Amino acid sequence: MPLSPVRTTLGNGVTILAKQSGMTPSVAINVSVRAGSIADPRGRAGSTWLLSRVIDRGTATRSAADIAEELDGRGIALTVSVTRHLFSIICTCLAEDFEPVLALIGDVMMSPSIPPDELATRKGQVITAIRQDEDNPAVRAVETLMALLYPDEHPYGRRTKGTIETVESITRDQLLALHASRFAPGAATAVIVGDVEPSRVHAAAERVFGTWARPTPPEIALPPVARDTMRRRVVVPMMNKAQADVAYGFTTIARGDPRYYAFWLMNNVFGQYALGGRLGDSIRERQGMAYYVSSALDANVAEGPLTIRAGVSPANVDRAVASIDTEVDSLVADGITQQELDDSRQFLIGSIPRALETNAAIANFLHTEAFFGLGLDYDAKLPELLRAVTLDEANAAARDAVGTDRATVVIAGPYAE
Amino acid sequence: MHSATFDNGLKVLVSEEHTAPLASVWCWYKVGSKDERPGLTGVSHWVEHMNFKGTTNIPRDQVKGIIERFGGSWNGYTWIDQTTYLETASRDALDRMLFIEAERMANGLYDPDDCESERTVIISELQGGENDPDQLLDQELTATAFKAHPYRHPTIGWLSDLQSMTRDDLYSYYRRHYVPNNATLVIVGDVDSDEALRKAERHFGAIAPGGDIARMTTEEPEQTGERRLTIRKPGTTAYLKVGYHAPSWTGEHFFPLLILDAALAGAKGLNLWSSFRNAPPQRSTRLYRALVERGLASWVGGALIATEDPFLYTVSATATDGTPLASVEAVLLEELDRLAREGITDAELSKAKAQLRARLVFDNDSVTNIAHQLGYFETIGGIEQLSAVPTRIADVTVDQVGAAARATLTASNRTVGWFDPLPID
Numbered sequence: 137m138p139l140s141p142v143r144t145t146l147g148n149g150v151t152i153l154a155k156q157s158g159m160t161p162s163v164a165i166n167v168s169v170r171a172g173s174i175a176d177p178r179g180r181a182g183s184t185w186l187l188s189r190v191i192d193r194g195t196a197t198r199s200a201a202d203i204a205e206e207l208d209g210r211g212i213a214l215t216v217s218v219t220r221h222l223f224s225i226i227c228t229c230l231a232e233d234f235e236p237v238l239a240l241i242g243d244v245m246m247s248p249s250i251p252p253d254e255l256a257t258r259k260g261q262v263i264t265a266i267r268q269d270e271d272n273p274a275v276r277a278v279e280t281l282m283a284l285l286y287p288d289e290h291p292y293g294r295r296t297k298g299t300i301e302t303v304e305s306i307t308r309d310q311l312l313a314l315h316a317s318r319f320a321p322g323a324a325t326a327v328i329v330g331d332v333e334p335s336r337v338h339a340a341a342e343r344v345f346g347t348w349a350r351p352t353p354p355e356i357a358l359p360p361v362a363r364d365t366m367r368r369r370v371v372v373p374m375m376n377k378a379q380a381d382v383a384y385g386f387t388t389i390a391r392g393d394p395r396y397y398a399f400w401l402m403n404n405v406f407g408q409y410a411l412g413g414r415l416g417d418s419i420r421e422r423q424g425m426a427y428y429v430s431s432a433l434d435a436n437v438a439e440g441p442l443t444i445r446a447g448v449s450p451a452n453v454d455r456a457v458a459s460i461d462t463e464v465d466s467l468v469a470d471g472i473t474q475q476e477l478d479d480s481r482q483f484l485i486g487s488i489p490r491a492l493e494t495n496a497a498i499a500n501f502l503h504t505e506a507f508f509g510l511g512l513d514y515d516a517k518l519p520e521l522l523r524a525v526t527l528d529e530a531n532a533a534a535r536d537a538v539g540t541d542r543a544t545v546v547i548a549g550p551y552a553e
Numbered sequence: 554m555h556s557a558t559f560d561n562g563l564k565v566l567v568s569e570e571h572t573a574p575l576a577s578v579w580c581w582y583k584v585g586s587k588d589e590r591p592g593l594t595g596v597s598h599w600v601e602h603m604n605f606k607g608t609t610n611i612p613r614d615q616v617k618g619i620i621e622r623f624g625g626s627w628n629g630y631t632w633i634d635q636t637t638y639l640e641t642a643s644r645d646a647l648d649r650m651l652f653i654e655a656e657r658m659a660n661g662l663y664d665p666d667d668c669e670s671e672r673t674v675i676i677s678e679l680q681g682g683e684n685d686p687d688q689l690l691d692q693e694l695t696a697t698a699f700k701a702h703p704y705r706h707p708t709i710g711w712l713s714d715l716q717s718m719t720r721d722d723l724y725s726y727y728r729r730h731y732v733p734n735n736a737t738l739v740i741v742g743d744v745d746s747d748e749a750l751r752k753a754e755r756h757f758g759a760i761a762p763g764g765d766i767a768r769m770t771t772e773e774p775e776q777t778g779e780r781r782l783t784i785r786k787p788g789t790t791a792y793l794k795v796g797y798h799a800p801s802w803t804g805e806h807f808f809p810l811l812i813l814d815a816a817l818a819g820a821k822g823l824n825l826w827s828s829f830r831n832a833p834p835q836r837s838t839r840l841y842r843a844l845v846e847r848g849l850a851s852w853v854g855g856a857l858i859a860t861e862d863p864f865l866y867t868v869s870a871t872a873t874d875g876t877p878l879a880s881v882e883a884v885l886l887e888e889l890d891r892l893a894r895e896g897i898t899d900a901e902l903s904k905a906k907a908q909l910r911a912r913l914v915f916d917n918d919s920v921t922n923i924a925h926q927l928g929y930f931e932t933i934g935g936i937e938q939l940s941a942v943p944t945r946i947a948d949v950t951v952d953q954v955g956a957a958a959r960a961t962l963t964a965s966n967r968t969v970g971w972f973d974p975l976p977i978d
Binding site for chain 1: 572573574575605616617618621622623624625626641642643669670671672673674675676677678679680681683684685686786787788789790819820831832833834835836837838845846848851852871872873874904907908909910911912914915917918919920921977978
């Protein structure tokens with residue numbers, strides 16, 4: 137059965153997507169603003185992330201303690217997430233608590249007060265998290281890869297949390313200014329899925345967001361993404377660790393590219409299907425070299441990365457990278473087979489009901505649908521979009537996406553050249 | 554819910570949920586790392602890995618795709634009391650899922666080359682865990698807190714055992730434990746109960762029961778004094794864990810301690826498979842206010858998990874950059890001591906109950922999660938108590954929480970673990 141969400145737009149521009157579902161007496165709420173980490177001012181990387189840590193610690197009418205009591209008393213916690221393009225407050229609550237929880241989330245999103253003592257405490261937490269990342273080979277490998285794929289201060293190449301230096305230097309006034317410049321009704325979308333009628337959702341959203349007034353900020357222009365032209369290899373020695381992480385990647389396409397579905401299917405065959413696709417067959421199943429190996433395609437507003445990840449013993453790093461090279465070469469030279477394409481297609485189409493089972497999963501899906509403008513009937517259209525991909529298109533995607541002669545390879549862990 | 558026990562001893566639980574065209578099948582075995590003897594630590598988990606590598610009627614090259622072509626996902630896990638496998642897929646795949654689980658129970662291949670290849674995969678998994686100081690500390694704390702009970706060794710196993718175990722070790726362990734009279738099959742979803750039971754009978758009914766399995770009988774002696782350990786390895790961040798011996802799922806103090814944990818660090822719920830995916834409500838809790846709000850810790854958490862034998866109640870904290878562990882420990886222990894002395898308030902009790910009521914709803918938000926809960930609690934000692942959980946929680950009194958705190962949060966019952974990082978060269 138298609139999701140058929142109900143979409144309404146408030147007078148001030150806030151988009152509301154509602155989907156009623158009676159699986160459990162709960163409601164998933166996802167309120168997002170187009171204010172992700174790309175909005176970090178130059179030289180102040182980590183601003184948006186820091187704002188996400190402190191935004192729910194006080195508003196014009198609620199203290200941090202008030203918010204804490206309100207959340208804890210209902211058995212819920214807010215997840216405040218920051219991606220490159222979106223700032224989101226996400227929560228699942230009991231259906232009986234829907235209205236007050238939406239009111240709280242709206243207040244937090246629209247009117248944060250950023251108390252100075254709260255900011256100081258959250259800075260301490262963020263700095264500790266950055267220190268933890270510095271000792272985490274997986275994080276170091278991926279962050280180094282992203283910085284290489286997106287150089288010259290491209291927003292996709294920056295660390296979302298920033299650096300200790302930038303975090304220490306960011307002031308309350310700067311965060312309030314960032315909020316004032318990027319958080320606006322025309323940039324906001326609220327997705328609400330669960331045991332609540334769409335009319336009730338709309339009425340509640342009108343009460344919470346209806347009086348919010350602020351002009352819609354201009355879109356942030358992203359610098360062009362350069363295609364890789366040569367192979368690069370960087371080692372981040374972390375000799376105190378037991379295992380090395382390999383991140384091996386490329387810049388690929390934007391989400392709006394009509395070839396997206398061919399790329400998606402190609403990547404599923406290559407590094408996803410069953411236990412890591414072809415990569416998993418070779419590196420985990422046949423050679424026993426890694427507990428995990430897979431590839432991920434993150435097509436975004438701008439050209440996103442295709443990233444291959446593996447965790448391997450230091451003694452196996454060279455063999456693992458050579459095996460990834462072999463699989464990449466084979467993918468480019470020979471392509472995938474019709475059978476592989478059909479298998480992945482059948483899996484992806486067949487998995488849609490499972491992927492849309494819980495309220496939280498549906499809310500996440502609808503948010504992606506809204507953000508990329510995929511249409512309210514996207515869940516119904518998706519099977520046909522996947523069926524339309526031909527073998528030639530998938531193999532053209534492979535040739536376009538990857539190549540050992542232009543791979544960027546990062547190894548972080550107990551390994552030295 | 555429908556329940557049946559076949560002649561071969563297999564217990565089957567079926568619950569109809571007609572909210573989505575899906576079904577989830579889990580097969581649970583009463584075998585986990587507590588059933589392992591020295592020299593074979595990690596064998597339960599390694600056996601789990603081998604049980605994804607083909608059977609007599611599912612050749613190795615046909616494993617890939619067997620459930621994916623129904624849009625399904627599969628997984629499995631091993632822990633101290635249990636090993637379990639699952640598929641969630643379109644309801645049309647019910648027969649296929651039952652076939653896979655019946656094959657897994659009776660006809661695993663254990664090809665010697667696959668056993669060898671998996672050895673390095675598992676060692677890689679172990680090393681990946683060691684990369685995380687918090688996980689390393691958890692492993693060492695548990696090993697220190699238990700001196701007799703096999704909960705002391707990690708489910709992944711000790712490295713030397715993983716290096717020396719043989720194919721025969723794996724296969725004989727598999728044959729002994731993977732028998733219908735040691736298993737529970739759970740089916741939840743858009744199915745007809747009677748039809749599901751008939752299908753289960755068709756797939757599993759002919760599997761011969763195994764002999765009686767000798768159960769581990771060691772009880773952990775009462776701890777007689779505080780234990781401490783300090784890991785000193787290069788790192789960037791300091792971690793603290795304090796573990797107290799705590800009751801099993803059926804123990805007198807379990808539910809009062811669940812309330813106590815909610816008051817200290819926020820309610821998590823009771824679903825080991827899904828609860829950790831949702832952060833607990835904890836900002837008004839005692840430990841959060843004492844440690845995180847005061848800038849001493851960047852994170853704090855409590856863990857009371859339902860287990861068959863008495864395990865641990867563990868409280869953990871990550872020190873903020875530059876804060877000495879001794880300061881974090883002093884404040885944390887002061888809070889725990891205060892709770893043991895004074896108990897909790899009526900307001901805390903009400904809040905904890907409200908939190909747990911919500912978390913129990915969130916624990917059961919999909920056919921996969923519902924099926925997990927049925928199988929998990931059946932495996933650790935009877936499902937009868939599961940339906941009584943809301944009542945058990947509602948009935949807890951302030952006095953019971955106080956008694957549980959006094960019985961549990963004592964100095965002589967605790968193990969304190971530090972990961973105190975050395976500078977990285």
